[in-house]
Amino acid sequence: MKGKTIKCLVWDLDNTLWNGTLLESEEVTLKDRIVEVIRELDEKGIVHSIASKNSYEDAMTRLKHFGIDQYFLYPEIHWNAKSASIDNIRRQLNIGIDAIAFIDDQPFEREEVNSVFPEVYCLDAAEYGQLVHYDCFNPPQVTEDARRRRKMYQEEIQRKEEEENFQGPSESFLAGLNMELYITPATVHDLARAEELTLRTNQLNATGKTYSYTELEQILTSPDHLLWVCEFKDKYGSYGKIGLVLLHISEHNWHLEMMLYSCRVMSRGIGTVMLNYILEQARSCGKTMTAGFRDTGRNRMMYMAFKMGGFTETGQQRGDCSLLSHSLENIRQNPAYIKILTQY
Amino acid sequence: MEVKDKIRAFIVKNMSVWDDDIVLADTDNIFEKGFVNSLFAMQLLNFAEQEFNITIDNSEIDIANFSSVSNMEQLVTRKLLLLHAR
Numbered sequence: 001m002k003g004k005t006i007k008c009l010v011w012d013l014d015n016t017l018w019n020g021t022l023l024e025s026e027e028v029t030l031k032d033r034i035v036e037v038i039r040e041l042d043e044k045g046i047v048h049s050i051a052s053k054n055s056y057e058d059a060m061t062r063l064k065h066f067g068i069d070q071y072f073l074y075p076e077i078h079w080n081a082k083s084a085s086i087d088n089i090r091r092q093l094n095i096g097i098d099a100i101a102f103i104d105d106q107p108f109e110r111e112e113v114n115s116v117f118p119e120v121y122c123l124d125a126a127e128y129g130q131l132v133h134y135d136c137f138n139p140p141q142v143t144e145d146a147r148r149r150r151k152m153y154q155e156e157i158q159r160k161e162e163e164e165n166f167q168g169p170s171e172s173f174l175a176g177l178n179m180e181l182y183i184t185p186a187t188v189h190d191l192a193r194a195e196e197l198t199l200r201t202n203q204l205n206a207t208g209k210t211y212s213y214t215e216l217e218q219i220l221t222s223p224d225h226l227l228w229v230c231e232f233k234d235k236y237g238s239y240g241k242i243g244l245v246l247l248h249i250s251e252h253n254w255h256l257e258m259m260l261y262s263c264r265v266m267s268r269g270i271g272t273v274m275l276n277y278i279l280e281q282a283r284s285c286g287k288t289m290t291a292g293f294r295d296t297g298r299n300r301m302m303y304m305a306f307k308m309g310g311f312t313e314t315g316q317q318r319g320d321c322s323l324l325s326h327s328l329e330n331i332r333q334n335p336a337y338i339k340i341l342t343q344y
Numbered sequence: 345m346e347v348k349d350k351i352r353a354f355i356v357k358n359m360s361v362w363d364d365d366i367v368l369a370d371t372d373n374i375f376e377k378g379f380v381n382s383l384f385a386m387q388l389l390n391f392a393e394q395e396f397n398i399t400i401d402n403s404e405i406d407i408a409n410f411s412s413v414s415n416m417e418q419l420v421t422r423k424l425l426l427l428h429a430r
Contacts, residue, residue: 272382295402304389305382307405308375332375 005199006046006121006136007095010086011072012104013052013059016125022054022062030066031128038071040132044139045146047093047153050075051085051102073153082109083116093153094263096202096298101136103128140199141192141213145240155236156264174337177234181273182341183245186227191216193241194229197260204271205260206306207321208296211246224249225257230274232265239265243274254282255318256291259302271302273334275309283328290314292321347396347424348417354391355413358384370414375407385410392416398423 014021020028038048048071052059056077063069074092076085082102090097098119104110105125113120121136131137139146163173186194191213198210211219219225230243243261247254256278261271282289291311293303310331311324334340345353348370356368368374388410389400398420409419 266383269383300402301382301386303402304386304405308382308385308407308410310407313403 004098004121004136005139006101007099007200008047008049008073008089008093008101009041009131009137010049010051010089010100010102012082012102012106012109012125013050013054013062013077015105016103016128017050018062022058026058026062028062030068034128035066035068037128037131038068041137042071042150043147044137044142045149046137047150048072049089049093050077051082051089051104052077053079053082070154071150073150073157081112081116083113086113086117086120094266103131139196141196143193143196145193146196148240152237152239152264159234159236174335177236177337179268179338180233180341181270181338182231182233182344183228183243183274183277184231184343186216186220186229186244188217188220190229190241191220194227194244197241197244197262198258201260201262202296203298203301204263204266205258205296205299206256206302207258207292207294208299209258209294211258219246230261230270232268232270243270245274245278247278249287252288254278254285254287254289256289259291266301268338269335270338271305272309272332273338273340275305276331276334277340279309279326279328279331282326283331289326289328290318291324291326292318293324294321347420348413350395351388351392351416351420352413354388354395358387368413370417371412373411374413375411388416392420396420396424398427 011017014028017034018028018030022028042048050059050072052075054077059077060069060075063072074089076088078085082104086100086102090100097117101121101123102110102113103123103125110122110124114122123131194216195211195213198205202208216227219227226245226247226249228245229241230245232239232242239262242265244258245256246258248257259274259278261274279289291306293306295303306324309326311326314323314325316323352368352370355374389405392398393400400419400423404419409415
């Protein structure tokens, strides 16, 4: 496992998380020091879930008894195939299948999962004590956003529940969320998170390029560049720093070298809001506007965002990216229910 | 259902910003009717590709093609004709 960062570790329960089989006896005991492993990964921003063939009620009761139920998001505890469970977890978390690891004591279950999803990194239960040393469980930087990741997912679950229970037009629901998008110049304190965002965001990165901390540090001091970070908040709390904009400034033109945002805010239309804001700023500075796009096979959503935002192909290349341009006419108004702020 | 009806049904079903009683004409610009973000356009693209078993190229991702029921229908119909011609 090189280079790839795991975002979610899916646990089997019987003889993996605990010793014993719950169906046979309630007297199961947690594996030695396993809670420390779970906690350590959780603090690094890797979330946990469960794929176990058990009775949901009984298993959750045991997890609560051990005081660790809050660590597991979207647990899949039933009798269906574990590949299906992992697919559900992936969809709920909105992450790529290759960002999932699965730990189980039974070779059959690991093979079943890999037969459907070869990209899932399968681990033998015996390895649990070593996990914290594996590269794929060690993101290069552990940011504030990473530490809060599980909490942010849990806030998201609460949001969805309220949204589903809300009766009435969704326009007024959205207005009641008090959504605020902060778009501010990056500071040195943002760089670790900025690097992490470029590494974690695959589907919503217009060029697929990642930037190291050092590269971002240079960009920050470059007079030819603007680096903005976006933080998104609503009445439930902050989503953290979820977006990044890198502009190359020349005398008459702004070139959007990179724009990315986290898939957690996709359903709020944040990509469109960010793009409209950039366009408005370029227009008020009297510049022309271009943007780079490189097809990575996974980021079609960004191409869509550019084209629906009014960009057109120039037919030219810039580096390994195709060059798009925008006339800065007819920039669409951002919706009134999202407030854009440029300072805290 | 015809191509057009399927497209309209998808748009109406997924554009929850609209009141239930709004009628969507074939040539209404959906981007002007309500705030349509690129995410919705992407859902529409994925729907069209799966429903009609076609592949829409990046060069066809254009605001004009996605802006109304008729324009989307024309794009899909053109792709279907190309498929059958092969």
